[in-house]
Amino acid sequence: MLGGTGEARRLAALLDADPGFDVTSSLAGRVARPALPAGQVRIGGFGGAAGLAEWLRTERIDAVVDATHPFAAVMTDAAVVAAGSVGLPLVVLRRPGWTEGPGDDWRRVPTLEAAAAALPGERVFLTTGRKDLAPFAGDASRWYLIRSVDPPEPPLPPRAHEVLERGPFTLDEELALMREHRIDTLVTKDSGGGLTSAKLDAARELGIPVVMVDRPPLPPGVVPAATVDEALARLTLGIGGA
Template identity: 55%
Template sequence: MKVLLLGGTGEARELAAQLVANGIDVTSSLAGRTKDLRLPDGAVRVGGFGGVTGLTEWLQSHPVDAVVDATHPFAATMTEHAVTATREADVPLLVLRRPGWSATPGDDWHWVDTAAAAAELLPSIGGRVFLTIGRQGLETFASTGLWTLARCVDPPEPAPTWCTLLLDRGPYDVAAELELLGRHRIDVLVTKDSGGPQTEAKLTAARELQLPVVLIHRPAAPLGVPVVETAAAATSWLQAL
């Protein structure tokens, strides 16, 4: 069996390791937008395909038995391309998405559909913002006029001048997040519903400090495509296939 794994997430690296251990020929495709990439087991290609046409042509010239989309839950464009290209190339597609976060007692969560909606809501609930949405879409929050600490893995280009930029990579722990929120006197957190344990500590810290959290809904999963939440489930699906 040969599998194309659209990766870049921890779940994708976990799945690649499982597939290699089970003797499945896997090629992981990484967008290459992040510096110091954590390479998975098996073969790796880095760089985009060139849209739907490029991915379709790649699948036609590199025959595989299945494609697994294990990209970030907010990588909606890549998922859309995968759905269209695999249908064109007549290749089975599986989507691997870790589950989103769920509120627990003590949480003060405000759900919105877009970054623009989050920016519009912010002035009514806080004045010092901890923004953890990644480097894409930061400028949406420049117009709020609020003091903002923006945390990213890699520096945005061009570098923002309207906020304080913190470059850091997870996983994060609750103690460090509490210290960070206290030191900067943060009174509202903004994040995407990425899910997973690597960046969940900020939500725990916000809960302990009784801070409001603005969460951006993740894009809906594609219709007509099987979706699993763990690497083990993806491995089982591929083995059954």
């Protein structure tokens, strides 16, 4: 299993508890202290699709689950190519994206670069991850609040304040943070799920616009499993999910 998400950890726990499965989770190693799933764990990259395919052969893997972050497009592409070259079933587990509701003020954009070019406010809360800040680095006019688990990687905006915290966060915590720093714009990726959605609820309550970066498309022909239960059912039935 290519993991790193909450869904990946839940699926790994179910598989590890089933004597019919032997699960190994692979984590990218981008977080210093990752939350480790049940079962066997490996940390680090494979060297692209070819390296992943070789590892699958060497370890005599029977099926592959891609339960990476919805924005980990490079890894998903590699999983599709590698599983296809080895002839293994592939299940892509992707939680649904967020949906705008009454009272929301969302501005959807296709890329981070487009987000940086479409900021409506002056005090911006960036929750795009510590490696995705370069598109905002040239903006000296706005003030940025940057939140990440580990220290963000430069280049950073000249006027930036860093908060190193690991979620999930409650609505009250998000409201307090945004009020404390007088945030008037939220920038986030359409990651989906409930673990990080409180910031959207807070933005709605405070009347703050949200610049929402759309997900990259899945490779052609891939039909994702939307839930852990659906992914488990596909594995149990031997269905590849594409």
